[in-house]
Amino acid sequence: MTIFLSLVLTLFIVSVISYISYRWKRRRFYELASKIPGPEGLPLLGEIPNFATVNFKDYAKKLLSYADPNSTLIKGWFGPLLMIITEDADCIHTLFNSPNSMTKPWYFYNAIYMDQGLLVTNGEQYDRHRKILNKSFTPSMLQIFIPTFCNKSQICIDHLEKHLDGIPIDIYDYVGTCTLEVFCFGHLNYDRDFYGSHMIELIEKTRPLVMKKMFSPWYNFKPLYKLTSISRQMEQYYQVLVDIIEEVKQIHRVSPNTDMKDTVINVLMNSKYKFDDDEIRDEIATFIFAGYETTAIALASIFLMLAMHKDCQQKLIDEIDEILTSDDEITNEDLSKFTYTDMVIKESLRLFGPGGAIGRQTTDEMEVGGYTVPKGACFILSVYGMHRSPKYWGNDAHLFKPERFEPERIKNVNPHAYAPFSGGKRICPGFKYSIMFMKIFLAKFFKTYTVDTKLKYEDISLEMTPTMVIAQKYMVTLKKR
Numbered sequence: 001m002t003i004f005l006s007l008v009l010t011l012f013i014v015s016v017i018s019y020i021s022y023r024w025k026r027r028r029f030y031e032l033a034s035k036i037p038g039p040e041g042l043p044l045l046g047e048i049p050n051f052a053t054v055n056f057k058d059y060a061k062k063l064l065s066y067a068d069p070n071s072t073l074i075k076g077w078f079g080p081l082l083m084i085i086t087e088d089a090d091c092i093h094t095l096f097n098s099p100n101s102m103t104k105p106w107y108f109y110n111a112i113y114m115d116q117g118l119l120v121t122n123g124e125q126y127d128r129h130r131k132i133l134n135k136s137f138t139p140s141m142l143q144i145f146i147p148t149f150c151n152k153s154q155i156c157i158d159h160l161e162k163h164l165d166g167i168p169i170d171i172y173d174y175v176g177t178c179t180l181e182v183f184c185f186g187h188l189n190y191d192r193d194f195y196g197s198h199m200i201e202l203i204e205k206t207r208p209l210v211m212k213k214m215f216s217p218w219y220n221f222k223p224l225y226k227l228t229s230i231s232r233q234m235e236q237y238y239q240v241l242v243d244i245i246e247e248v249k250q251i252h253r254v255s256p257n258t259d260m261k262d263t264v265i266n267v268l269m270n271s272k273y274k275f276d277d278d279e280i281r282d283e284i285a286t287f288i289f290a291g292y293e294t295t296a297i298a299l300a301s302i303f304l305m306l307a308m309h310k311d312c313q314q315k316l317i318d319e320i321d322e323i324l325t326s327d328d329e330i331t332n333e334d335l336s337k338f339t340y341t342d343m344v345i346k347e348s349l350r351l352f353g354p355g356g357a358i359g360r361q362t363t364d365e366m367e368v369g370g371y372t373v374p375k376g377a378c379f380i381l382s383v384y385g386m387h388r389s390p391k392y393w394g395n396d397a398h399l400f401k402p403e404r405f406e407p408e409r410i411k412n413v414n415p416h417a418y419a420p421f422s423g424g425k426r427i428c429p430g431f432k433y434s435i436m437f438m439k440i441f442l443a444k445f446f447k448t449y450t451v452d453t454k455l456k457y458e459d460i461s462l463e464m465t466p467t468m469v470i471a472q473k474y475m476v477t478l479k480k481r
């Protein structure tokens with residue numbers, strides 16, 4: 001008994017000394033952190049107990065709710081982790097652009113697998129990959145994709161023909177399949193019919209698993225994570241994607257698409273810098289995931305908004321009818337004329353942009369929002385909060401009003417207050433690609449159909465999954481024009 005007691009006592013003393021020494025070594029960190037406003041929380045645990053009763057689905061929303069419009073930054077402790085939330089436009093702009101905040105906090109981002117892909121990597125590896133892959137998204141590459149955008153949109157619109165019976169459908173399933181096919185065909189030279197396959201359903205199943213992993217720091221201890229059913233399910237789902245990627249590589253080896261030199265698959269397989277197998281796999285998975293899902297959510301939200309705001313739908317249809325007067329295929333020149341459609345896309349991305357929260361970690365001390373932030377702090381950039389803040393968007397910030405993007409009105413809004421595609425060096429490489437595709441899809445769709453919905457704007461709510469989605473889904477009915 002005395003041996004046991006002395007062991008416990010020794011352990012206690014060692015723990016106390018280690019803790020004091022840990023705090024002493026990080027005294028600058030704690031000193032700077034103490035000046036940032038926000039709750040101190042419980043010793044050692046910080047805010048963790050406040051999350052104990054929250055459903056994991058609402059963790060991200062709860063986290064974003066810490067933001068305070070009257071303060072540029074708000075801090076919260078999660079165990080030893082200093083988390084700082086901001087929805088301030090100028091702070092977010094600084095964080096997008098400073099070399100001291102380019103790093104992704106691994107404890108969140110490693111939950112999405114794809115360790116070697118652009119979304120997760122940092123430093124030299126990131127810089128090298130990003131520079132090479134930027135070639136796949138130049139304006140000249142975008143022009144080449146117009147026929148693919150048109151053909152694949154038409155295939156989707158033809159599939160929708162069977163839903164003219166007035167029964168609501170979740171339009172996400174269709175636009176998701178279409179965006180997946182567009183990326184696979186255009187950038188991977190992989191022409192597969194995904195309609196009726198379980199691919200979308202499968203990717204959807206990963207959402208809650210990723211969220212659970214993201215908000216369970218103990219799963220960063222790999223041996224423990226490997227024992228969980230989450231790990232087993234994720235492995236199983238990820239394997240489906242890995243098998244597709246293997247098929248893509250095999251097709252590329254046998255019959256590469258030499259007409260389009262800078263597609264993602266060509267760049268990854270043929271560039272002077274030799275990407276290894278894991279890098280190729282994770283970059284392709286990143287582009288599939290980052291490209292298909294976000295665009296599909298954005299497009300589905302636009303459909304829901306237009307179904308709820310019939311005056312906007314009519315204006316959009318009038319614009320399309322005015323520009324597309326013949327059956328000729330849409331051209332790049334036509335696309336520049338879709339000014340109202342552009343405003344609809346922007347407004348929908350403001351309210352329902354899938355990238356509602358972006359993580360960053362400081363790699364050196366930096367000045368943000370009037371505070372010196374220590375090295376090693378984790379930032380949550382609440383683009384969601386910034387996009388809905390009356391401070392930037394007025395008292396009707398929560399309402400869907402595409403007209404707020406009219407040139408005369410938008411010039412009075414802080415230009416840093418709008419960032420659906422992130423910003424700075426890590427800005428989404430696919431942003432012009434997705435806007436171009438959405439315009440083409442909308443033009444083709446509304447030449448053929450109109451949409452309606454029973455859902456009410458005031459009843460919809462958002463979920464972070466980790467992309468931001470509408471919880472009630474994108475239920476619409478279609479009518480032939």
Ligand code: HEM
Pocket residue numbers: 118119120130183286287290291292294295298353354355357358359420421422425426427428429430431433434
């Ligand atoms: C409406 C559509 C889209 C939206 C709203 C969107 C939004 C975003 C946002 C907010 C980020 C930053 C994420 C973060 O830092 O955590 C991002 C990154 C990224 N996006 Fe997009 N995206 C869209 C479409 C696309 C498309 C079509 C592609 C490719 C085909 C793409 C590829 C990527 C990649 C590879 C990254 C990582 C970039 C980096 O860290 O360097 N995205 N996107």
